[in-house]
Amino acid sequence: MLFRIARSREGGEITHYDVYKVEVSEGMTVLDALFQIQDRMDPSLAFRYGCRGAVCGSCGMLVNKMPVLACGTQVKEIRDLSMNLHDFPPLTDIPAGWDPERSVLIEPLPNFPILKDLVVDLSKFYDALEELKLWAEPQPGNEARSQFPEDRKRIERYVHCIMCAICFGACPVNHEKEEYVGPAALAKAWRFYDDARLTQRRRYLEAAKQEHGAPLCELIMNCVRACPKGVAPGGAIRKIKSESIE
């Protein structure tokens, strides 16, 4: 099978696409294919990787214009994948010569500066965690607190977020507004705001509702469709929007 891979050896823009012929076998993931290329054909190809088990969040990228984890995507299933994303330029700009019947298109995750090939600069994504102070303040005492299963269940799906930045890369607002903190940070803010164990929870809501936060979200819901872990940040953002700070 042919893989058409976006290249940018100096970073910045995608300069060209290289085509590689990959020997596909049953059970092979996109990440396996990329390693086959790096090991056997082109040692200069750069991409991030980690667990190969869809838990560490290192290998988010665009595969046939869909933002996915390379390790969690089976090569033979790529053609059947469909996300029904709301379009924005990185998803609609088709590179010259790409025929989806003939090759798999691999590109870096949109909405981030390209550092090299498929490696993007995630610093603004990580920085939001600090800007919004997305952590719990430990409380004094040396007993575990109670948390009822139903209280846990309310926030559980947000806790599943692996910070892979796929939601950020899939969001049309992030594409237009560099200052938007993005869906993952807002989902995490909601996770703390709705954690019944914590005190001073209002600060998370205030952080989420600041001008570069939830107000910029247009509830397009690409984040919900693309999230590989079912976190559904859009639901959290909808709740943030309707919650009053008073």
Place this chain on the structure above:
Amino acid sequence: MVKEHDILIIGAGLSGLRSAIELVDDYDVAVLSKVHPLRSHSVAAQGGINAAIREEDSWRDHAYDTIKGSDFLADHDTVELLTKEAPRAVIENEQWGTVFSRTEDGRLAQRPFGGQRYPRTCYAADRTGHNLLHTTFEQALRKGVKIYDEWFVTSIVTERDRAIGLTALQLASGKVEGFAARALVVATGGYGRVYKKSTNSIINTGDGIALALRAGASLKDMEFVQFHPTTLAGTSESRYSSNILITEGARGEGAYLINSKGKRFMHKYAPEQKELAERDVVSRGILTEIKEGRGLEGGFLHLDLTHLGAEKIKERLPGIREIAMTFAGIDPIEEPIPVEPAHHYSMGGIDCDRFGRSPLEGLYAVGECSCMSVHGANRLGGNSLLETLVFGRIVGETIAEDFDGLDDTKEDAVDDAAFEMRQKLQRLMLGERGEPPAEIRDELNETMDEKVGVFRNGDDLEKALSRIKELKSRFNEIALGDMDERFNYTLIRTLELENLIDVAEAITKGALMRKESRGAHYREDFPERDDEEYLQHSIILRTDEGLEVDYRDVTLGLFEVED
């Protein structure tokens, strides 16, 4: 220009971050990691974290189970520290915000795990590592821990038997820089990628263990390699078995192993504990079934969860269901999961005491890359996450105690080491003719899977050792191909391979020398445990003549050694 800090921590998983949190208020501490901290392998731990937090349970029972599980090779004083501190570590993390699974009345829930007489494993569904790592990272952010992410450490710099700094390669720029510090902590995790079949992340290449060995530290108990009985196998038509972990928590919730006849078999190998026997026992049981012809085509067996019902699977094992569906196309609510044993954990590591002090002054180790000897010959599930958090804190405290007695940093020596490392990497990248490193990695993986696996014997180990030595010399004649300085992952993977070869040699040498079977180390030619000769830790040191193996007594005192 050498960068200076009071303390440098290599590795940003649970151990490294927890050590940093302990030190950051009073010292200039920096963490170096070859990946972003949230990508660390700690994130993949599934099952849980042990702590005797109920009245019916006690640290002594936890200690006894740990020592018995270790096949009596664990040091009793280290185990005592681990088990006494366990509740504090779990509660601290709960206070930091981890969303643990709960009982109906809101208390921390606990599940049964193999080799333990009491359900003492606290858990966050089957994503315990993910929860703990994200929480610990959040606290490191809150405290303002300085992190150099995507920096690959290339050497530990020493001067007169004392660690004084390190050299590291920044992935983004391709530049090598020197870092000087009074104390260094190695917290780089395990080395799963020595094997082809492993539950570990691709990044688990034993870097810290190899760096410490080269810097003159000794390694301990390297032959004790844990194979996890249930990892995701490829189906008969598939070449790819991902070997992603299928947590022991699944068996804790009642999943069974079945052979190709559709029959349960663990009662033959462990009549009382069955599926919840120690991991080495279950791994050998599965492989014996396969060897005797009761495996499925392609060499695997089934783990059956179907009788647990959809509700329990969705609530307690949602991650397992997702893994089976994504990577094997199987929904465990309806069909059994194909599983096989694969490498999972390294009991051995950098030789250090229970406070993390290695024999090399200024060098400390913690977590899976260390061997304080808490797991002995076989680790119990739920004790590794515990080790990272308990000893992460203790190593931080220890360094604070030692700090004033450690000499000030020596910038010149570090600068020289950085210069030498730049030259070494230049040479490596300029080689035009030679074989690609991936060939050597494949052969190393194959050798280790086949000859240094669950079942071992002297012949195979000899062959493996000479093969590893051959690969080591072939490594000097490699060519990396055409590439750039920036984000040069081929170079990183080649440096990792260099580390893997050294680690593989230490494992194999240790296994060859230990002529007994104990815990995870099973010798077909010496099937019995031999306390007379081998109730001892093996200590490996690098000399000019190669690796030398010595032995040291196990610290006893809490419980009698049993058969």
